[in-house]
Amino acid sequence: MNTNGIAATAERKDLLSNAQAENEAARTLSKGGPDYGVTFPLWRAAAGASWHDYTRHPFVEGLGDGTLPRKAFMRYLVQDYLFLVQFSRAWALAVTKAETLDEMRACAKTVHALLDKELHLHVAICAAEGIPEAELFSTREAPQNIAYTRYVLDAGHSGDFLDLIAALTPCVLGYGEIGARLASRGNETGYADWIATYAASGYQDTCRAVGSLIDSAVAYRLGSEPQESPRWRRLCNRFETATRLEVDFWEMGLSG
Ligand SMILES: Cc1ncc(CN)c(N)n1
Numbered sequence: 531m532n533t534n535g536i537a538a539t540a541e542r543k544d545l546l547s548n549a550q551a552e553n554e555a556a557r558t559l560s561k562g563g564p565d566y567g568v569t570f571p572l573w574r575a576a577a578g579a580s581w582h583d584y585t586r587h588p589f590v591e592g593l594g595d596g597t598l599p600r601k602a603f604m605r606y607l608v609q610d611y612l613f614l615v616q617f618s619r620a621w622a623l624a625v626t627k628a629e630t631l632d633e634m635r636a637c638a639k640t641v642h643a644l645l646d647k648e649l650h651l652h653v654a655i656c657a658a659e660g661i662p663e664a665e666l667f668s669t670r671e672a673p674q675n676i677a678y679t680r681y682v683l684d685a686g687h688s689g690d691f692l693d694l695i696a697a698l699t700p701c702v703l704g705y706g707e708i709g710a711r712l713a714s715r716g717n718e719t720g721y722a723d724w725i726a727t728y729a730a731s732g733y734q735d736t737c738r739a740v741g742s743l744i745d746s747a748v749a750y751r752l753g754s755e756p757q758e759s760p761r762w763r764r765l766c767n768r769f770e771t772a773t774r775l776e777v778d779f780w781e782m783g784l785s786g
Pocket residue numbers: 610613614648700701702705776779
């Protein structure tokens with residue numbers, strides 16, 4: 531096969547995987563939204579307007595309709611590469627804070643998903659824009675990036691497994707929700723690869739696994755009525771703080 535043939539096959543594969551992601555997302559949304567367990571919807575509801583501000587942020591809407599300036603996207607993406615490096619460390623910390631082997635396995639799988647799957651998107655897009663990975667790795671972190679990632683790491687160092695998981699949840703599941711919603715619109719924009727990554731079955735499987743990890747971790751430590759626990763409010767607060775830090779992260783992309 532000549533190079534044109536290879537490129538055409540690769541392009542067709544891309545189109546197919548984008549179409550599959552859109553179909554999956556449409557099926558998910560027709561069920562009433564992504565189903566990531568029972569604890570996540572409670573924390574999301576407790577976060578109130580902050581959740582809406584995060585998942586419906588102008589940056590997100592710009593990704594969905596293609597109006598987001600490329601400069602803003604690249605500023606975000608370079609920082610997000612560094613973000614994912616720190617988040618991998620935070621999920622690795624969760625492995626050491628876990629109390630069961632199932633929890634350790636679930637957290638280790640998430641480390642793998644971040645380092646060996648999600649980061650590829652960033653490396654590939656940046657390479658296409660002429661930014662090599664070594665340059666990404668040595669970029670200076672934006673203050674919003676430091677604030678968010680170090681908040682989560684501190685939640686893990688100063689608290690227990692649940693404190694850490696509550697701070698990690700908006701990141702994983704928020705993007706799952708955003709990816710599914712944007713893909714269901716079916717717009718062909720310059721950000722289709724980004725949207726397809728978070729709507730794809732691989733990422734949605736991670737979201738479902740994390741949703742079920744949260745449910746079992748909460749039941750293991752707080753029993754069958756977790757909302758009655760004195761810890762519940764603090765966990766909701768951690769989730770909401772991380773959600774607001776997600777909003778600041780989008781703002782960082784739009785700044786400058
Ligand atoms: C800031 C941020 N939040 C969440 C994700 C999805 N893992 C991400 N890549 N970046």
